[in-house]
Amino acid sequence: MPTSAPRRVILHVDMDAFYASVELRRHPELAGKPVAVGGTGRRGVIAAASYEARRYGVRSAMPTVTAQRACPGLVLLAGDHQHYAEVSEQVQAIFATITPLVEPLALDEAFLDVTGSRRRAGSAAALAAELRRRIDAELGLACSVGVAPNKFLAKLASKAAKPVSTPTGVRAGPGVVEIRPGEELTFLHPLAVEALWGVGPATLAKLDRLGVRTVGDLAALDRRAVVAALGRAVGDHLHDLAWGRDERPVEPQRVVKSIGHEETFATDRFTADELRVELVRLADGVAGRLRGAGLAARTLTLKVRFAGFDTITRSVTVTTPVDTAHGVVRAVDPLLAAIDPSPGVRLLGVSAANFTAPHQQLQLGLDATPGRAAAEASGWHDAEQAVDRIRARYGSTAIGAASALEAAPGAAGPGSGRARRALRVVRRGAQQWGPDG
Amino acid sequence: MLADALGTAGRAATGRTGALPVLSGVRLVLDGNQLSVTGTDLDLTIQLTVEVGGEADGGVVLPARLASDIVRSLPAGKVELEVSDDNVHVSGGRSQFTVRPLSIDDYPKLAAPTTSATTLPAAEFGEALRQVVRAASTDDARPILTGVLFSAEEDGLRMVATDSYRLAVRDLPGQQALANAQRVLVPGRALGELARLVGGGADLVMRLGDRDASFEVGSTRLTTRLIDGEFPNYRQLIPADHPNLLTVERDALLDAIRRVKILARESTPVRLAMGGETLRISAITQDVGNASEELDAEFRGTDLVVAFNPDYLIAGVEACTGEHVTLATRDGMKPAVLRGQDAADYLYLLMPVRVPGS
Numbered sequence: 146m147p148t149s150a151p152r153r154v155i156l157h158v159d160m161d162a163f164y165a166s167v168e169l170r171r172h173p174e175l176a177g178k179p180v181a182v183g184g185t186g187r188r189g190v191i192a193a194a195s196y197e198a199r200r201y202g203v204r205s206a207m208p209t210v211t212a213q214r215a216c217p218g219l220v221l222l223a224g225d226h227q228h229y230a231e232v233s234e235q236v237q238a239i240f241a242t243i244t245p246l247v248e249p250l251a252l253d254e255a256f257l258d259v260t261g262s263r264r265r266a267g268s269a270a271a272l273a274a275e276l277r278r279r280i281d282a283e284l285g286l287a288c289s290v291g292v293a294p295n296k297f298l299a300k301l302a303s304k305a306a307k308p309v310s311t312p313t314g315v316r317a318g319p320g321v322v323e324i325r326p327g328e329e330l331t332f333l334h335p336l337a338v339e340a341l342w343g344v345g346p347a348t349l350a351k352l353d354r355l356g357v358r359t360v361g362d363l364a365a366l367d368r369r370a371v372v373a374a375l376g377r378a379v380g381d382h383l384h385d386l387a388w389g390r391d392e393r394p395v396e397p398q399r400v401v402k403s404i405g406h407e408e409t410f411a412t413d414r415f416t417a418d419e420l421r422v423e424l425v426r427l428a429d430g431v432a433g434r435l436r437g438a439g440l441a442a443r444t445l446t447l448k449v450r451f452a453g454f455d456t457i458t459r460s461v462t463v464t465t466p467v468d469t470a471h472g473v474v475r476a477v478d479p480l481l482a483a484i485d486p487s488p489g490v491r492l493l494g495v496s497a498a499n500f501t502a503p504h505q506q507l508q509l510g511l512d513a514t515p516g517r518a519a520a521e522a523s524g525w526h527d528a529e530q531a532v533d534r535i536r537a538r539y540g541s542t543a544i545g546a547a548s549a550l551e552a553a554p555g556a557a558g559p560g561s562g563r564a565r566r567a568l569r570v571v572r573r574g575a576q577q578w579g580p581d582g
Numbered sequence: 583m584l585a586d587a588l589g590t591a592g593r594a595a596t597g598r599t600g601a602l603p604v605l606s607g608v609r610l611v612l613d614g615n616q617l618s619v620t621g622t623d624l625d626l627t628i629q630l631t632v633e634v635g636g637e638a639d640g641g642v643v644l645p646a647r648l649a650s651d652i653v654r655s656l657p658a659g660k661v662e663l664e665v666s667d668d669n670v671h672v673s674g675g676r677s678q679f680t681v682r683p684l685s686i687d688d689y690p691k692l693a694a695p696t697t698s699a700t701t702l703p704a705a706e707f708g709e710a711l712r713q714v715v716r717a718a719s720t721d722d723a724r725p726i727l728t729g730v731l732f733s734a735e736e737d738g739l740r741m742v743a744t745d746s747y748r749l750a751v752r753d754l755p756g757q758q759a760l761a762n763a764q765r766v767l768v769p770g771r772a773l774g775e776l777a778r779l780v781g782g783g784a785d786l787v788m789r790l791g792d793r794d795a796s797f798e799v800g801s802t803r804l805t806t807r808l809i810d811g812e813f814p815n816y817r818q819l820i821p822a823d824h825p826n827l828l829t830v831e832r833d834a835l836l837d838a839i840r841r842v843k844i845l846a847r848e849s850t851p852v853r854l855a856m857g858g859e860t861l862r863i864s865a866i867t868q869d870v871g872n873a874s875e876e877l878d879a880e881f882r883g884t885d886l887v888v889a890f891n892p893d894y895l896i897a898g899v900e901a902c903t904g905e906h907v908t909l910a911t912r913d914g915m916k917p918a919v920l921r922g923q924d925a926a927d928y929l930y931l932l933m934p935v936r937v938p939g940s
Contacts, residue, residue: 439938501867504851506891507915507933508746511727511814 152326154269154292155395156257157299158276160236161287161308163253164193167232168222170285180220183209186411192224199310229253232284239279243272248395254303256296258395273321292323297342297391298333299324329389334361341386343379351375363387404438405446405496406430413452413489420486420493421478425546427495428473435497436533441466441504442497445473447480452489459483468503470546471525584617584661585653587630590802591621592646593775594628604643604688608650610663611641620692621646626772627692627805628779642670643684652679694805695791700759702788704799708780710741710752711773713901713928718770719745729767729809731816732790734760742816743770748894749816749917749931750901759788766790767813772806779804820931821917824910826883828856829923832907836899838863838875843892845873851935852892856911857885865892888914889935898930 160166164182169175179198183191189209201216213219233252240247246258259272273290280288291302306322308315324332338344338357351374357363363371364387372380385391406427414420424447435442443466450456459480467473477495505526535544588608596605602624609620615636620629642665649672653661656674664671665683672679719727724746731742739757743750760766772795779799780786787798796805839852846852846865855862858881864874888911899907904922911918914937920930 501847501850502938504889504938505936506747507936509744509749509819509917509931509933511744511746511816511819 153258153260153294155294155296155299156259156269156273156276157291157293157296157303158240158255158257159289159291159300159303159307160253161289162193162195162199163233163286164224164229165195165198166286167229168225169195172222175220178220179203179216179218180222181209181212182222182224183212185209185221185223188409188411196308196310196315200312200315232286235284236280236286236288239276239283243276246395246397248397256299256395270321270323273323277320289318290321292321294324294326294329295389295391296393296395297386298329298389300342301333301336301340330361330364333387333389334359334364336360338363338387341383343382343386348375348379348383360387403446403496403498404431404434404440404442405448405494407448407492407494407496409450409492410490413491414493415486415489417482417486420481420490423493424477424481424495425470425474427493428477429470429546431495431497432468432470432473432529433533433536435468435500436503436530439503440500441468441502442473442500443467444497444499445476446494446496446498447477447484448492448494448496449481449484449486449490450492452491454491456492457484462499465506466501466503467497469525469529471529473497583632584619584634585650587617587619587632588646588650588653590779591619591628591630592650594621594623594626594804595646596623602688602690604684604686605690606646607643607684607689608646609641609643609686609689612636612639614639622690622692624690625769625807626775627694628775629692629803629805631801640665641686643686643689644670644681645684648681652681692805693794694796694803695789695794697789697791699787699789700757702754702757702759702786704780704784704786706754707786708777709903710754711777711780713930714741714743714750714752715770715773715777716743716897716901717745717748717750717930718743718773720770721745725809726767726811726813728770729813730770730773731813732760732766732768734758734762734764742813744814744816747891747933748898749819750898751816751820751929751931753927755927760790764790765813766795767809767811768795769806769809772804776804819917820929821910821912821919824883824912824919826856826881826886826911828854828861828883828909828911829880829906830861830877830909832899832902832905832922834877835861835907836896838877839892839896839899842873842875843896845871846892850892851889851937852895853887853889853937854909855885855887856881856883856909883911886911886913888918889937890918890932891935894932898932901930902928 165180168182169180177197179201180195181191181198181203182193183189187210191203191205191207191209191212193205194203198216198219203212203216203219209221213221229252237247237249237255240255240257244257244259244262248256250256259269262272269292273292277288277290280286289303289306291299291304291306293299293302302322302324306319308318336359338352338360339349341360344352352363355366355370355374357366363383368381368384371384374380375383408423408427414423444460444462446458446460448456448458461476461480463476467476473495532544591608595608605623611618612634615634616631617634617636618629618631620627652672656677659675661672661674668682670681670683672681714730718730722728727745733740733742735753738753738755739759741752741754776797779802784800789796793808794805795808796803842852842863842865845867847867847870850865850867852863852865855864856879859878861877861879862874863877864872866872898920902920902922903925906923908921908923909918914934917931917933920932922928
């Protein structure tokens with residue numbers, strides 16, 4: 146490992162069965178039962194499973210239907226992204242007391258560069274143990290920590306620190322695994338080559354033809370042979386990883402490039418009118434987040450997945466940046482109108498990108514153009530800001546578009562006629578594991 | 583010369599081949615040694631007469647774009663057009679083209695207004711067009727705003743255009759082209775074409791009918807349909823007074839805005855900070871960067887910042903004449919008025935862009 150830079154110490158902190166654990170914390174009566182969080186509908190997928198559920202083979206990303214078959218007593222909870230995000234922030238707050246160099250990968254995992262923080266706590270392993278103790282004491286949640294000289298190895302180490310579910314019970318993991326400088330290859334080379342980041346099925350097949358099974362096999366190959374087989378970018382990258390080399394820094398602030406919402410429908414939509422109702426709701430969610438971030442967007446993208454899973458995206462760039470649902474709908478509506486929904490639409494998504502600071506060209510008060518287009522824009526902006534204030538105070542379902550109210554019976558299925566007059570609003574992550582119900 | 587005529591008339595021919603495909607062509611009619619070249623989309627018609635060596639009278643309609651491209655590409659010198667039954671042969675030098683004409687029987691009969699003519703000084707009128715047409719809307723969803731209002735004022739002719747973001751007003755004192763209190767709405771697109779045709783020197787003859795207007799410059803006549811409807815009451819939009827007045831050198835201001843605009847992507851506004859003896863122009867674009875420039879200026883009033891769309895601002899400053907321009911403002915939300923210093927006959931009113939903190 147010859148590097149001239151000071152040796153780094155990176156932690157990878159991975160919360161144990163995060164969503165399930167957060168749910169168990171507020172449903173203590175479920176302790177010891179197999180619990181999973183995910184989409185509860187027939188199109189849902191499992192987002193997280195408690196270690197008890199894992200004993201039955203329940204895994205994340207597994208279709209909910211399959212999970213219920215594998216584990217008949219499974220307690221299935223709909224995800225509550227907002228709550229997980231809040232808890233995640235509490236975890237981040239603890240990270241922040243250790244180092245400012247925190248790179249969140251998801252709500253439940255993050256890299257910490259503690260190169261400069263060790264002195265206070267002594268060894269890196271001691272620092273990691275202290276971090277686990279604090280998260281447990283302050284938040285009642287368990288996590289596993291990997292300690293290593295780089296991000297890639299730290300992530301592998303945290304995996305080795307995890308508890309293990311077996312059909313007979315849950316075996317506690319070590320909690321902290323440290324790969325010390327000099328031990329990298331001893332740790333790495335016996336691992337199956339799939340452990341390397343970026344090895345998917347296609348790459349795996351190519352490596353298999355070269356007789357590569359373990360990371361050590363790959364490291365033993367000549368770099369040129371790897372590049373010849375996998376191409377320059379992938380080949381170089383994987384060969385570096387196989388030798389435990391990963392120079393990527395921990396990047397605290399990742400710039401947000403786009404803001405979007407998408408939703409898989411419990412039943413396919415077949416008409417433009419139905420889709421427009423969904424579009425208004427999605428646009429409302431996107432615009433609310435734009436305003437929350439103090440941004441306006443000039444490029445808007447519509448995503449449509451048809452019943453047969455083929456997916457199309459269409460984009461439009463507008464001259465006046467938008468940060469209102471009204472503006473988003475105005476821009477995207479023509480794109481939606483150009484799409485034939487008759488084969489059945491399974492998913493609709495709207496995203497905004499190409500951000501600028503919000504600004505608005507003011508208009509002259511021309512008497513001949515009352516209530517016209519952009520003259521209204523200023524009114525919409527003010528109105529939607531008022532919506533933000535109401536939601537901040539009374540909750541996200543306190544106010545919304547009238548069409549979102551009428552859409553509610555959709556949950557009861559077509560033809561049932563039972564109108565549940567509830568307001569359906571888009572919430573971030575509310576739907577990421579498939580529709581509920 | 584024929585190339586120019588084909589090009590000019592072709593600009594009125596429509597690119598869309600809709601109900602009447604023949605409108606995508608230019609009509610050539612030879613009468614003695616006079617060749618008239620006409621293009622029209624039924625709203626706008628441009629007709630030119632050029633002197634040629636005629637052999638046999640007749641007419642033909644040629645695809646506008648093709649005809650213009652062919653004649654323009656030929657080597658300098660004589661061009662021959664020969665019409666046979668189904669084809670038109672175009673030759674020049676040693677080049678030969680054969681083109682299928684469009685049906686001349688389908689070509690619409692075009693009438694020009696026969697109302698009494700007014701003669702205007704072409705140079706002054708051309709300048710007025712350039713100053714006003716830029717403020718007209720190009721959005722067909724609001725047809726009234728795509729027009730330029732010609733109205734009779736006590737002391738002459740006034741031209742007004744607005745796209746609802748800005749408003750341009752130009753007075754031509756002493757020109758009595760309209761009857762008392764008469765108001766006519768002429769399409770901005772037609773006037774834009776007219777501005778290209780008006781050179782210096784010659785006179786311009788204008789005829790305003792009830793439904794059409796025609797303008798003749800030399801041997802070129804442009805006829806346009808008028809827009810039906812009531813132009814907005816623009817007078818109430820022009821503020822009577824302004825607390826803040828900035829005076830700055832016109833060309834220096836233009837250069838500065840153009841430089842700063844490099845960092846104002848598309849519709850990103852430029853901010854004008856006025857105070858003391860300086861004007862500071864700046865632009866910030868998220869994730870790209872920022873730019874700013876300071877200019878010496880004369881300022882009377884309370885320090886303030888107003889943001890504008892840079893293209894609208896440039897268009898206004900360009901339209902002002904004289905060495906200096908004045909910018910009169912109230913605050914960051916109210917219309918601002920640009921004028922050439924000591925030029926009372928033109929004003930360009932411009933709505934600001936609302937930015938955070940303004």
